[in-house]
Amino acid sequence: xxxxxxxxxxxxxxxxxxxxxxxxxxxxxxxxxxxxxxxxxxxxxxxxxxxxxxxxxxxxxxxxxxxxxxxxxxxxxxxxxxxxxxxxxxxxxxxxxxxxxxxxxxxxxxxxxxxxxxxxxxxxxxxxxxxxxxxxxxxxxxxxxxxxxxxxxxxxxxxxxxxxxxxxxxxxxxxxxxxxxxxxxxxxxxxxxxxxxxxxxxxxxxxxxxxxxxxxxxxxxxxxxxxxxxxxxxxxxxxxxxxxxxxxxxxxxxxxxx
Amino acid sequence: xxxxxxxxxxxxxxxxxxxxxxxxxxxxxxxxxxxxxxxxxxxxxxxxxxxxxxxxxxxxxxxxxxxxxxxxxxxxxxxxxxxxxxxxxxxxxxxxxxxxxxxxxxxxxxxxxxxxxxxxxxxxxxxxxxxxxxxxxxxxxxxxxxxxxxxxxxxxxxxxxxxxxxxxxxxxxxxxxxxxxxxxxxxxxxxxxxxxxxxxxxxxxxxxxxxxxxxxxxxxxxxxxxxxxxxxxxxxxxxxxxxxxxxxxxxxxxxxxxxxxxxxxxxxxxxxxxxxxxxxxxxxxxxxxxxxxxxxxxxxxxxxxxxxxxxxxxxxxxxxxx
Numbered sequence: 001x002x003x004x005x006x007x008x009x010x011x012x013x014x015x016x017x018x019x020x021x022x023x024x025x026x027x028x029x030x031x032x033x034x035x036x037x038x039x040x041x042x043x044x045x046x047x048x049x050x051x052x053x054x055x056x057x058x059x060x061x062x063x064x065x066x067x068x069x070x071x072x073x074x075x076x077x078x079x080x081x082x083x084x085x086x087x088x089x090x091x092x093x094x095x096x097x098x099x100x101x102x103x104x105x106x107x108x109x110x111x112x113x114x115x116x117x118x119x120x121x122x123x124x125x126x127x128x129x130x131x132x133x134x135x136x137x138x139x140x141x142x143x144x145x146x147x148x149x150x151x152x153x154x155x156x157x158x159x160x161x162x163x164x165x166x167x168x169x170x171x172x173x174x175x176x177x178x179x180x181x182x183x184x185x186x187x188x189x190x191x192x193x194x195x196x197x198x199x200x201x202x203x204x205x206x207x208x209x210x211x212x213x214x215x216x217x218x219x220x221x222x223x224x225x226x227x228x229x230x231x232x233x234x235x236x237x238x239x240x241x242x243x244x245x246x247x248x249x250x251x252x253x254x255x256x257x258x
Numbered sequence: 259x260x261x262x263x264x265x266x267x268x269x270x271x272x273x274x275x276x277x278x279x280x281x282x283x284x285x286x287x288x289x290x291x292x293x294x295x296x297x298x299x300x301x302x303x304x305x306x307x308x309x310x311x312x313x314x315x316x317x318x319x320x321x322x323x324x325x326x327x328x329x330x331x332x333x334x335x336x337x338x339x340x341x342x343x344x345x346x347x348x349x350x351x352x353x354x355x356x357x358x359x360x361x362x363x364x365x366x367x368x369x370x371x372x373x374x375x376x377x378x379x380x381x382x383x384x385x386x387x388x389x390x391x392x393x394x395x396x397x398x399x400x401x402x403x404x405x406x407x408x409x410x411x412x413x414x415x416x417x418x419x420x421x422x423x424x425x426x427x428x429x430x431x432x433x434x435x436x437x438x439x440x441x442x443x444x445x446x447x448x449x450x451x452x453x454x455x456x457x458x459x460x461x462x463x464x465x466x467x468x469x470x471x472x473x474x475x476x477x478x479x480x481x482x483x484x485x486x487x488x489x490x491x492x493x494x495x496x497x498x499x500x501x502x503x504x505x506x507x508x509x510x511x512x513x514x515x516x517x518x519x520x521x522x523x524x525x526x527x528x529x530x531x532x533x534x535x536x537x538x539x540x541x542x543x544x545x546x547x548x549x550x551x552x553x554x555x556x557x558x559x560x561x562x563x564x565x566x567x568x569x570x571x572x573x574x575x576x577x578x579x580x
Contacts, residue, residue, distance in 0.1 A: 013510050013530050017392045024398055038511070096371050097364060119354075122510055123392075126373045127354075128361035128410075131329065135365035135437070141329060142440040144354045146504075159328075159442070160504070162353045163274050167443035168328060174440070180511050181504060219370040219405035224386060226398045232536060232555040239548070240562025245570030248542065249578065251558050255540060257462070257519045258486065258575060 001152070002057045003046040004107055005080065006117040006129070007039040009064045009071035013122050024223035025093050026123060028067070035071045038118030040078065040185035042178050046116055047079045047186065049150045057081055059110060063091060063102055069201075076196035077188035083199070084110070088206040090213035095221040096128055098213055103129065104136035105209035114155060115175040119144050130177040140170040146181035262316050264293035267345035269300075269336055270310055271353060272323065274445045276303035278310060280456060281351045281413050286313040288411055289349050290420035292380040296343050298430070300335045301325065307427055314420025319343075321430045329355070330439035331432075333362040338432045340367060345406060347378070347385045352410035360408050366435075370402030376415040385409075393510065393533025414459025415516065457506055460489035462519040465508050465535070466501065467493040469524020469545065469564055476501040478568050479523055485575040491515065491535075493525045509534035524564050527552025544568065 011017040015031030043060065050056035060075035062068065063086040072085045084106055091102065107115060115137075120127040134141030145157035146165070156169040160179055170176070188196070206213055236251070238244055252258045266289035271279035278299070289295035297315035299306050301323020310318050319342075321335035336359055340348060348363065350356040352374045364371040375387035387409045389398045401407065457463065464486060466479035476496070483490045492502040494509055508515055510530040520538035525531060527543070527550055535541070536555055543556035544564050553559040560567055 013533065015529075017395070019391060019396045019398070096361070096373065097368075100361070100365065120511070124373075127357045128364075128371065128373055131358040131361035132365050135333075135362040138437070140438045140440050141358065141362075143329075143358055160354075161445060162271070162279075162355055164445040164447040166445045168440045170328075170440035171438065215403050218368050219402045221370040221372050221400050221402055221407070224399045224401050226396060228396050229394060231395075232541075234554050234559070235557035237548075237553055237556070237559035237561065240560055240567050244560045244562055244567050245574050248558060248560060248571055249574040252519070252542075253578075257540060258578065 001049070001053060001055065001114065002059070002110065002112040003049070004059050004061050004110060004112040004115045005039070005043045005046050005075070006103065006115065007043065007060045007062045007072070007075045008036045008121050009033050009062070009068040010036040010121055010123040017123070019226055019228070021226060021228065023093065024226035028065070033068070033071065035074050036118060036121050037184070038120065038122070038180055041180060041182050042116045042118050043075055043078055043080060044183055044185040045148050045178055059084060059112065061103065061106055062086065063099060072201060073196050074188065076199045076201065077193040078185050079192065081199065083201045085201060085203050086209070087203055088213070090206055094213070096126055096132065097218060097220060100129055100132035100136060102206065102209060102211050104133050105211050106204060107133065107137060113172045114150065115139065117175070117177045119177040119179050130175050134175040137173070137175070140174040142168045142170040142174060143177040144179055145176055146179045148176065148178060148182065261296060261343050262294035265296045265343050265345045266293040267339055267343050267348045268295050268297050268315065269332070269348070269350045269356065269359060270297050270302070270306070271351050271356065272299060272302045272306060274325070276301060276306060278302065278306045280459070281353070282310060283313045283419050284414070284416040285349055285351060285411060286310065286315055287418040287420050288378050288416040290314050291418050292378050292385055293346050295420060296345065298336060298339045300332045307425070311425035312422045314423050315425050316423045318425045318427045319430045320427065321432050326442055327439035328442045329358045329362065330435065330437045332359050333366070333437070334435045335430060335432045336363050337366055337435070338430055342430070347406055348408045349378070350408065350410050352412050356410055360410050364408045369406055369408050371408045372400045373410050375409050375411050378409060378411070390537060393514070394537035412514070454483060455487070455489040457489040457491055457508070457513055457515065460515065461517050462486050462488035463491050463508070463515050463517045464488045464521040464523065465491035465493065465525060466496050466523045467525030468495040468499065470496065470501055473501045475565070478565070481572050482521065482523065482568055485572045486519070486521070488519070488521070493531050522552050522556070523568060525552055526550045527555070
């Protein structure tokens with residue numbers, strides 16, 4: 001079984017996240033960057049299967065700037081056997097369409113049986129790449145799984161859909177996305193971190209993948225404006241000395257909220 | 259048949275019973291601000307068609323659904339509708355099912371896609387989607403370089419509503435794409451329907467955090483919500499502790515809300531929680547830790563024991579009603 005796991009480097013949500021006021025793109029210089037937690041969970045799903053099935057090949061796939069090598073290495077340290085890192089200056093500011101096309105081209109080269117992604121990244125929160133990949137690749141799609149069982153020929157799971165939960169089953173090859181209901185990834189120990197330095201990390205460009213970022217090739221979504229909202233200011237703060245409830249209800253009435 | 263000028267194709271969310279979901283009014287309302295709403299209902303019942311017309315759809319296209327096949331039947335129907343209507347834009351709910359369908363249509367028809375719009379407008383160059391990014395810290399606009407945009411619209415974000423229309427109803431002929439779909443079982447509702455408002459799109463929300471201490475004591479949040487007529491939410495800590503199901507999680511992961519009133523009870527206000535609620539019009543915070551970061555963004559903060567304050571608030575609200 002060959003499993004590709006999509007991993008993404010994102011700005012750390014514990015810090016301030018900024019958009020560049022000129023380009024509208026994520027300002028990667030502002031705060032810390034981390035491997036998105038949800039993609040670590042996706043990796044854990046693959047590694048749990050690999051623990052039980054030693055002939056499993058887990059490959060981490062990332063499309064990110066060249067500066068993201070450390071995050072890709074972290075996926076190797078957690079346990080992926082190898083990694084593919086797509087780096088190309090023409091991918092700066094790539095929209096969902098170009099991102100999906102690029103990732104699909106890289107996945108096609110590897111011909112995995114299963115692709116696992118997180119359901120929503122913490123930065124773009126697009127949540128659309130898995131379905132787009134399924135369409136590009138002709139794979140079966142099963143998104144938003146809060147429980148996953150990988151079998152030799154199919155993947156089954158519980159889908160946390162909009163109206164409730166449902167059991168789903170997809171024959172392989174398939175693309176799935178998982179929710180944060182699934183367990184956190186194992187922590188990379190020193191031994192694995194050292195070993196990760198020797199694991200294969202392939203760096204690919206758009207030319208390697210035969211993908212064109214030419215804006216004339218297909219319609220792209222572009223940012224046409226960006227503005228920062230002024231931060232909220234603190235309002236009234238009182239310490240409860242017995243009458244806080246009354247004061248709050250008074251405040252709500254004045255603001256026509258009750 | 260002919261379609262109105264400037265058609266905007268809207269994919270209606272259909273609930274498991276075949277009725278239209280609560281997102282319908284806002285989706286058609288958004289479409290009506292940029293063109294003529296043409297609704298697509300896949301797997302809906304008779305009432306669904308009427309509901310879409312009442313919400314303002316000028317044309318309703320219907321296609322049979324297949325609840326046992328995930329995403330593909332709706333995508334096939336949407337593709338057929340898209341080719342037939344040739345809309346100026348396609349609007350879809352930014353729900354799990356909606357994003358899947360939007361992504362697949364965009365790939366099939368090579369269209370630019372904009373995700374999680376909080377509004378749409380039209381200018382000389384075409385249709386623009388408006389977004390609130392990084393928990394509302396930034397506002398951005400997006401538009402396609404050319405062609406029809408596929409836009410998913412955040413639930414509860416659009417206030418515009420269209421006038422009821424007398425809709426032309428047309429049964430759509432859908433050629434099957436042959437794409438293999440996952441087999442989907444019956445949908446089990448996460449919780450029983452309650453009389454409380456739905457969290458997404460609610461005008462008032464009361465959320466509880468770790469400070470509630472136990473699932474039993476979380477009832478206090480429910481009582482305050484009922485006294486205010488509010489929906490119920492929880493911080494990730496409250497969800498992780500099992501006080502409240504995941505569907506109620508407010509924050510970076512979970513649901514983003516922008517209500518008129520947000521009451522945070524026993525929530526410290528970690529940055530991930532704030533990312534899901536800081537666009538609320540008015541924020542009230544009750545916390546025993548006066549240094550809690552939630553107070554930095556609260557319009558009205560009470561430093562005190564929630565187990566003392568909240569029952570008093572409920573009492574005062576009840577007294578006011580009498």
